[in-house]
Amino acid sequence: MENISLMGLHCHIGSQIFEIQPYIEAVNVMMKFASIIKKEFEADIPEIDFGGGFGIYYSDGDSPLPKKVIAESITDCVKKNADIxxxxxxxxxxxxxxxxxxxxxxxxxxxxxxxNIPGIRKYVIVDGGMTDNIRPALYRAKYEAAVANRMNSSDCEVVTIAGKCCESGDILVKDINMPKVNTGDIISIFSTGAYGLSMSSNYNGIPKPCVVLVNDGGSYVISKRETYDEIIENDIIPDELKRI
Ligand SMILES: Cc1ncc(COP(=O)(O)O)c(C=O)c1O
Known part of the structure; x- marks a missing residue:
């Protein structure tokens, strides 16, 4: 291909993948495509990017594949196809x-x-929600939770953890069995390290929370809590309207 220096091919086949077969199929498709490019344009493909999607544990039923298995399966399949x-x-x-x-x-x-709505469900409302974690509302993503200040309590009940936005869909965890919760308790929701802050919003004028890194007994603020002033700092009132 004159004037084109082909660096590589890329694919991304999805997220929360717990099986190896989809990656094998992706490798087969990409390597076949590389062979067509080679045949038609006599160009080698130096790099192939197979994207992400490696599933993690969020809640019961999620069973992540060991990284070694993913790496070896992709590598073996690339080698096999390269030979073919x-x-x-x-x-x-x-x-x-x-x-x-x-x-x-x-x-x-x-x-x-x-x-508590008798016969329906008991809602526990927290000081966050879909603004810091949109995934349950967007994808019905499931999470596990605990009462952080009473981890050993065994007196449990089924509750639904709701966010504080004015949306019926602002539910963080639906119908979870957990120790009885009181106002003032601290609830922890686990495995929120990805797609929380990056997908967060200021809906309802809610500032983003701070992020604290905890390592070896030390704690460090790595992203500051947002202020109300910061939320409106880019807003501009046209001079024209200020005179009204
Ligand atoms: C192109 C691309 N690569 C990688 C990723 C990472 O995906 P995951 O977090 O599921 O590994 C995404 C996420 O959507 C993506 O769009």
């Missing part, structure tokens, strides 16, 4: 997202109001 199509072995890239950081994050919420 007589291609140079490309450099393999991956783009792990949540599997790097997801399990490292825990979100802490203060419990505010508690609303």
């Amino acid at each position: 199509y007589n291609l140079k072995r490309p450099c393999i890239l991956v783009e792990p997202g949540r599997s790097i950081i997801g399990n490292a994050g825990t979100t802490l919420y203060n419990v505010g109001a508690i609303k």
